[in-house]
Amino acid sequence: MLYREAGDFSSTYEKDGQTFPIKFDRWGYYVLLAVAFLVVPFLINDYWANAVFVPFLIYAIAALGLNILTGYCGQVSLGTGGFMAVGAYACYKLMTSFPDVSIFFHVLIAGGITAGVGVIFGLPSLRIKGFYLAVATLAAQFFLVWLFNKVPWFYNYSASGQISSPERTVFGIIVTGPNTDAWAKYMFCLIIAVLLAWIARNLTRGAVGRKWMAIRDMDIAAEIIGVNPLKAKLSAFAVSSFFIGVAGALFFSVYLGAVEVGEAFGIQKSFLVLFMIIIGGLGSIFGSFAGAAFMVLLPVLLKNILVGQLGWATDLAAHIEFMIVGGLIIGFLIMEPHGLAQLWRLAKEKLRLWPFPH
Amino acid sequence: MLDAGAEGYTTEDGRKIGGVLMEMKNITLRFGGVEAIKDISFDIREGEIRAIIGPNGAGKSSMLNVISGFYVPQQGEVWFRGEKRPQMKPYQVAAQGIARTFQNIALFEGMSVLDNIMTGRLTHMDAGIAAQALWWGKAQREEVANRAKVERVIDFLEIQHIRKTPVARLPYGLKKRVELARALAAEPMLLLLDEPMAGMNVEEKEDMSRFILDVNDEFGTTIALIEHDMGVVMDLSDRVVVMDYGKKIGDGTPDEVRSNQDVIDAYLGVAHD
Numbered sequence: 001m002l003y004r005e006a007g008d009f010s011s012t013y014e015k016d017g018q019t020f021p022i023k024f025d026r027w028g029y030y031v032l033l034a035v036a037f038l039v040v041p042f043l044i045n046d047y048w049a050n051a052v053f054v055p056f057l058i059y060a061i062a063a064l065g066l067n068i069l070t071g072y073c074g075q076v077s078l079g080t081g082g083f084m085a086v087g088a089y090a091c092y093k094l095m096t097s098f099p100d101v102s103i104f105f106h107v108l109i110a111g112g113i114t115a116g117v118g119v120i121f122g123l124p125s126l127r128i129k130g131f132y133l134a135v136a137t138l139a140a141q142f143f144l145v146w147l148f149n150k151v152p153w154f155y156n157y158s159a160s161g162q163i164s165s166p167e168r169t170v171f172g173i174i175v176t177g178p179n180t181d182a183w184a185k186y187m188f189c190l191i192i193a194v195l196l197a198w199i200a201r202n203l204t205r206g207a208v209g210r211k212w213m214a215i216r217d218m219d220i221a222a223e224i225i226g227v228n229p230l231k232a233k234l235s236a237f238a239v240s241s242f243f244i245g246v247a248g249a250l251f252f253s254v255y256l257g258a259v260e261v262g263e264a265f266g267i268q269k270s271f272l273v274l275f276m277i278i279i280g281g282l283g284s285i286f287g288s289f290a291g292a293a294f295m296v297l298l299p300v301l302l303k304n305i306l307v308g309q310l311g312w313a314t315d316l317a318a319h320i321e322f323m324i325v326g327g328l329i330i331g332f333l334i335m336e337p338h339g340l341a342q343l344w345r346l347a348k349e350k351l352r353l354w355p356f357p358h
Numbered sequence: 359m360l361d362a363g364a365e366g367y368t369t370e371d372g373r374k375i376g377g378v379l380m381e382m383k384n385i386t387l388r389f390g391g392v393e394a395i396k397d398i399s400f401d402i403r404e405g406e407i408r409a410i411i412g413p414n415g416a417g418k419s420s421m422l423n424v425i426s427g428f429y430v431p432q433q434g435e436v437w438f439r440g441e442k443r444p445q446m447k448p449y450q451v452a453a454q455g456i457a458r459t460f461q462n463i464a465l466f467e468g469m470s471v472l473d474n475i476m477t478g479r480l481t482h483m484d485a486g487i488a489a490q491a492l493w494w495g496k497a498q499r500e501e502v503a504n505r506a507k508v509e510r511v512i513d514f515l516e517i518q519h520i521r522k523t524p525v526a527r528l529p530y531g532l533k534k535r536v537e538l539a540r541a542l543a544a545e546p547m548l549l550l551l552d553e554p555m556a557g558m559n560v561e562e563k564e565d566m567s568r569f570i571l572d573v574n575d576e577f578g579t580t581i582a583l584i585e586h587d588m589g590v591v592m593d594l595s596d597r598v599v600v601m602d603y604g605k606k607i608g609d610g611t612p613d614e615v616r617s618n619q620d621v622i623d624a625y626l627g628v629a630h631d
Contacts, residue, residue: 012502210477218467224428225478239487
């Protein structure tokens with residue numbers, strides 16, 4: 001009915017190339033953004049921020065980053081946790097070394113540092129592909145976690161070996177440390193997430209995105225039509241690591257506050273983010289958000305139902321929760337191997353014809 | 359013998375062919391102990407349609423891969439536009455203005471037709487990654503300008519209706535056409551076609567032949583093609599190189615090649631009497 005492009009003619013190539021060509025879609029997203037920016041901050045409390053919104057936004061950024069590398073450029077990476085740790089520790093060092101600078105810049109610079117580290121660990125991708133590359137990035141994961149445990153300079157020689165984020169502000173508003181308001185945490189993460197999602201979309205719809213996808217789909221053909229594989233792969237590693245570094249910085253400074261590297265950024269984090277993009281949909285911005293939402297919200301929802309509604313014991317509920325989430329992941333992948341993004345795409349294609357499919 | 363002097367020649371149908379665009383000098387290519395190409399020399403002239411033919415395994419595709427920089431010959435020189443070409447990576451060759459299609463379609467299956475053809479323009483796009491990230495200034499202008507060029511190619515090859523279709527959903531014949539579109543979008547000086555008619559029915563072959571002639575005629579693109587369909591080759595091409603077992607056994611106009619005894623022997627076999 002409303003959802004179709006009939007009568008909605010693009011008269012310029014700018015218009016034809018825009019993100020949401022269908023008017024209804026476009027307005028839907030504007031409304032969503034308006035709610036996220038203007039309504040949620042006034043309603044949010046500590047529980048919703050810490051259990052739902054902040055982890056969702058941070059994981060969405062990490063998933064966007066990994067999706068750029070794996071989904072768009074086709075380079076499998078298991079180093080996500082390690083790169084998040086780089087972002088976290090870079091952010092920590094910056095926060096403690098330059099306390100007067102806004103944390104906003106610290107987070108972005110931490111992303112930049114992670115991008116540099118990502119490029120170095122991306123160098124093997126020029127020679128090796130697929131599973132073998134995954135193993136090489138696994139080396140990055142273990143090496144980086146080991147490094148941050150081993151070298152005391154990274155955690156400012158603290159006795160516990162942990163890093164904890166001091167109180168820092170943006171425009172006078174506290175966004176890190178124990179005295180942070182829920183809405184400030186949420187807004188800080190939301191602004192960065194929206195900004196990065198917009199950047200990811202711009203990159204993937206333009207020339208550099210096409211280079212990445214060409215490398216993913218057929219690297220030899222890509223090289224013969226003029227894609228420099230070195231530049232394309234390393235730029236994907238750089239951009240991807242930037243996103244993941246920002247996510248790591250936020251995860252440490254805003255979300256957890258205090259971090260022990262092996263616990264917060266271990267191999268299970270790499271797998272978690274990889275699951276997110278596989279369930280959400282490889283090569284899709286929407287999929288990164290959908291996958292993050294699925295993996296963050298589902299456990300919370302199940303816990304609420306099992307413990308809150310049915311009154312089960314917490315330990316029993318926790319184990320049942322693992323089984324249900326695992327089962328759902330497998331079920332999803334069997335029904336739709338291309339993830340939530342593909343389901344969404346098919347639903348939209350059907351909607352465009354509804355209610356007159358013939 | 360047709361007069362192919364330095365300044366070019368005129369074809370039977372009156373097209374003026376220019377000087378040498380690309381020259382292969384004594385190319386030898388080995389894979390371990392196998393000599394795929396043995397000491398072959400030939401030239402490709404500006405504006406001509408040059409065919410490379412030969413039985414299976416004659417080394418035709420290897421020759422095309424040498425031209426596009428994918429294989430590096432052990433001996434011999436490649437001259438392009440009057441200069442000896444140093445050893446180059448394939449993407450550098452593409453930037454010089456050489457585009458190609460592949461024997462087995464090498465489209466990017468995960469992308470739409472439009473995006474696939476846009477990849478052909480990559481050698482013409484150089485906005486920085488920061489500008490692209492913000493979709494600002496040069497990045498946006500470049501995108502629109504190149505889209506306009508791609509749309510011309512889409513019109514030319516009559517594939518407007520599948521512009522936004524994912525390539526994986528297309529039938530074989532259309533895929534071949536999209537691949538040609540991607541190569542054409544690069545506005546190459548030299549277009550290499552590796553079996554453009556393979557696996558097509560008569561009608562599709564006719565379409566493809568028409569497109570090849572039109573490309574040559576309208577854009578003045580020099581074309582080098584490999585093809586097995588003799589009727590097509592003899593009709594389309596101005597000059598033909600014949601290879602067999604890595605050696606050149608004939609070179610000249612279709613008529614000359616057709617009456618060359620070595621060529622006849624290679625294709626029909628030699629009577630042992």
